[in-house]
Amino acid sequence: MRLTRRSFIQASAATGGALLAGCTAVKPATNAMSNTAATTKPRGEDAGKWIANTCQGCTTWCPIEIFVQNGRAVKVRGNQLSKANSGYVCPRGHLILQQIYDPDRIKTPMKRTNPQKGRGIDPKFVPISWDEAMDTFADKIMELRKNNETNKFLLMRGRYSDHNSIFYGDLPKMIGSPNNISHSSICAEVEKMGRMLEGYWGYADYDLDNMKYLIVWACDPMSSNRQIPNAIRKINKVMENGKVAVIDPRMNNTAAKAHEWMPVKPSTDGAVASALAHYILVNGMWSKEFVGDFKDGKNRFVKGATISEDDFDEKLTHGLVKWWNLALKDSDPAWAAKEAGVDQAQIERIAKEFAQAAPQCAVWFGPNMQPRGTYAAMTMHALNGLVGATDSEGGLCTGMGAPSSSYPKYNDFQDPVAAAGAKNKKIDQRGTLTFPAMASHKPGSGVVLNNVANAILAEDPYDIKVALSYFQNVNFSGTEGARWDKAMTKVPFFIHCVPMFSEMTYFADIVLPSALHHSEDWTVVRSKANLHGHISIQQPVIDRMFDVKGIETEVTWLLAEKLNDKGFPNMLQWVKSYKDPETGKEPTNSMEFAIYATKIRSQKAWDPAENKDYKGDRPNGWEDFRAKGVVNSPKFIFRKKWADGFKTETKKFEFYSETLKKGLTAHAEKHKVSIDKVMEVTNYEARGELAFVPHYESPKRNGSRSDYPFDLIDMKSRFNREGRSANNTWYHSFKQCDPGDVNEQDVIQLNPTDAARLGIKDGDMVKVTSIVGSLKVKARLWEGVRPGVVAKCYGQGHHAMGRVAAKDFAKAIPRGANFNEIMPDDYDRLSGSTARNGGHTGLKIEKA
Known part of the structure; x- marks a missing residue:
């Protein structure tokens, strides 16, 4: 692809703007922040202006402003009116x-002229018009409709906006396919499973202003997870008012500043969480106000003792004594210290100080994407309930929503062919x-994105004939990525909608260049942070430099026009129902749509007639x-749920989850097996009622310890x-701001004792081998990773994406190593999540 590709990546204008303010600041606790209040007045013919937008560099989705001068974006800051990030932005912004201004952006639609597909095989793309691209797309859809195979259309979603309801949600149903598959199960779903104890499927929010003790578990709020600017800005306040403890095999940014760092063995989090709960109960430190107490006031939680449920009077929780009897009575700190390879005294100290700070405390846990991660997440979140921190000031909560209006319904426009296919x-x-x-x-209501490759290869439940993926590069981000290379080779026709060439683009038949959400597209997003x-x-915010389109809206419209021309008018009738709320006018082109x-979507936020009773901000109109x-x-x-009840089967915070029991029962009955059989085939250890309570499941590891000794x-x-x-020079220039990493290099972090x-020696090339x-x-x-464990940063090792991300883009030679390639394809099957960051991959390391 040397010549063809180079014709599409010729350099455009050099990147402008201020240098990333990423690694130094006055306060160490806020060293990744850009203090925009200190910005000097810009010079030049155009004084410039700040234009509101949204970042979406991670799932925090921070409101931002981009400074535009002489038609060029030159600086980014947090939106000064935002209560989520208080006008700050992290390095991603x-x-x-x-x-x-990346010169390697895709600048025009392209089509493949080489029928052979594979990693590094030149697609021999040639530029085409949007008209030709959409005409080809529409022909493929009409062929599926003609053959009653609309279900064989697949749409996979990566980064998205609220308009995903149009493109990802409704468009496949209009075509007649059930296959809208989200990326979320490769990054987050196990975390949500933990909050099932209170009947909530989503992310948490935290009252950092009033918090006295924070346990950060298997995540790094100052680098990833959610609410990054808010966490960076306020973590010092938590440290001043109380303490921060980090439980993670690797010293991350938060751990580097915390009072406690507990480097547990990977996938033993559930053991430590169980021991913390055991200590709190044995020492009578649970929340009497939230949980309840023994009827006679005498603490019967004694190691090894089985307790009668009749002796305890529960208030806002359900199943505490069952939880103790089934999972906790023998799970003391001495046992957990041995299991997790940590200090018993540290477990006891953290448990004591955490409970003493209650309810102004929280366990902030991450995705825990281990093969048995659901139960680890449940055990960690159970601690929040045990001390009454959930839905309590100084603790954590489910957070606030934001006003939004409904889109027009697609149902009246879906024809019988599409309705049948979508079933x-x-x-x-x-x-x-x-x-x-x-x-x-609810069984089957989640998503298993990484398994799509296996299903395509097996043609189970059927084959896929037309696929579309947008803002996604799952050939790179999916574990055991060679499966995806094979699967996408097998798909007869594939459209990739992305701003940049990537590993997945190698397999595309049509490439549609995407407008960037944060600067070139029209949409809205909703999120939460800082209790708002x-x-x-x-x-x-700038004129489009290239021939790009907004994927979720403009591509929908263009496809609808083409399908109308080919005898299927329903989709165009549907999109024309999106009338301007101010004028009632139908859209006449893709940009108006x-x-x-x-x-x-945002009418309830800006329309005075719609927002007149809203208690939050109330803009005076669209402009x-x-x-x-x-x-x-x-x-x-806070505490509305304490009064109104939780959204569980019992309306209480469930230590014994009747909610999970209901779901597992329904799943077992559907397949005519026992719940124990479900546990067996999904690779969990729990049997009997243990399956319904938070508990420790030992690590499921791919590769024997003797052959692959490192986690x-x-x-x-x-x-x-x-x-x-990864195709940005700043990314590599400031990489040492990730503890243990090195600027301009891609490294694996190895403890010196192991080395x-x-x-x-430091800087040696090593060969790293898994079962894959x-x-x-x-x-x-680096001493910041515990012995027996190695750490590698996700995001490097691209052989595509551009001249910076790859060592040699034209020859598809990677810069560094993408360890997804050697991570075995495994799952936390209750949630559908890909297992990737809990030490499930055993490694052998030797000098290269």
Whole structure:
């Protein structure tokens, strides 16, 4: 692809803007922040202006502002009106500038002229018009409709906006396919499973202003997970008012500043969480106000003792004594210290100080994407209930929503062919015996994205003939990525909608260049942080430099026009129902459709007639909303759930989960097996009632300890803009801001004691081998990773994406190593999540 590709990546204007303010600041606790209040007045002919937008560099989705001068984006800051980030932005926001002006962006639609597909095989793309691209797309859809095979259309979603309801949600149903498959199960779903104890499927929010003790568990709020600017800005307040403890095999950014760092063995989190609960109960430190007490006031929680449920009077929780009897009575700190390879006294100290700070405390846990991660997440979240921290001031909560209006319904426009096709099973095999994939507790309501490759290869439940993926590079981000290479080779026709060439683009038949959400597209997003929800705008801040389109709206419209021309008018009739809320006018082109859809979705936020009773911000019309860019909700009101009840089967916080029991029962009955059989085929250890309570499941590991003695930790960088920043020079220049990493290099972090035993020195190239394969990478000796564990940052090792991300883009030679290639394909099957960062991958390391 040397000549053809180079014709599409010729350099455009050099990147402008201020240098990333990433690694130094006055306060160490806020060293990744850009203090925009200190910005000097810009010079030049155009004084410039700040234009509101939204970052979406991670799932925090911070409201931001981009400074535009002489038609060019030159600086980024947090939206000064935002209550979620208080006008700050993390390093990801600054990388927007290099992303906008990346010379390797795809500039025009392209089509494949080489029928052979494979990694590094030149597709021999040639430029085409949008008209030709959409005409080809429409022909493929009409062929599926003609053959009654609309279910064989697959749409996979990566980064998205609220308009995903149009493109990802409704468009497949209009075509006649059930196959809209989200990326979320490769990054987050296990975390949500933990909150099933209170009947909530989603992320938490935290009252850091009033918190006295914070346990950060298997995540790094200052680098990834959620609420990064808020966490960076306020972590010092928690440390001043109380303490921060971090439980993680690797010293991350938060651990480097915390009072306690407990480097547990990977996948033993559930053991330590069980021991913390055991200590709190044995020492009578649980919340009497939230949980209840023994009827006679005498504490019967004694190690090894079985307790009668009749002796305890529970208040707002359910099943505490069952939890004790089934999982906790023998799980003391001495046992957990041995299991997790940590100090018993540290477990006891953290348990004591955490409970003493209650309810002004929280366990902030991450995705825990281990093969048995659901129960680890449940055990960690159970601690929040045990001390009454959930839905309590100074603790954590489910957070606030934001005002939004409904889109026009597609139902009246769906014809019988599409309605029949959409009733087929989904391609990811969710709801099958081996994939319960429960969003909260409903079998088959989750997603199993990484299994789509296996399903395509097996043609189970059927084959896929037309696929589309947008803002996604699952050939790179999916574990055991060679499966995806094979699967996408097998798909006869594939459209890739992305701003940049990537590993997945090698397999595309049509490439559609995407407008960037944060600077070139029309939409809104909703999120929450700092006890406020918000809806914020995404709007063009500069003129589009290339022939790009907004995927979720403009492509929908263009496809609808083509299908109308070919005798299927329903989709065009549907999109024309998106009328301007101010004028009632129907859209007449793709850009009007994008703008009207944005106004429709946000109408409750900006329309005075719609927001007159809203207790949060109330812009005075559409233009006022555009200018301000964000509508903040009122502040979260604590303890409403204490009064009104939780959304569980019992309406209480469930230590014995009747909610999970209901879901597992339904799944077992559907497949005519016992719940124990479900546990067996999904690779969990629990049998009987243990399956319904938080408990410790021992690590499920791929590779014997004798052959593969090291555990791999998949760490996340504070510079990864959802995987699209590796082609930015700033990403590599500031990499040492990720503890243990090195600027301009890709390294595997190895404890010096392990390195000495293997004869490896700092900077040596090492060969790293799993049961899947081998890679070579540079060794970085660092005491911040526990012995027996190695850590590698996700996001490097691209052989595509551009001249910076790859060592040699034209020859598809990677820069560094992508360890997804050697991580075995495994899952936390209750949630459907890909196992990737809990040490499930055993490694052998030797000097290269």
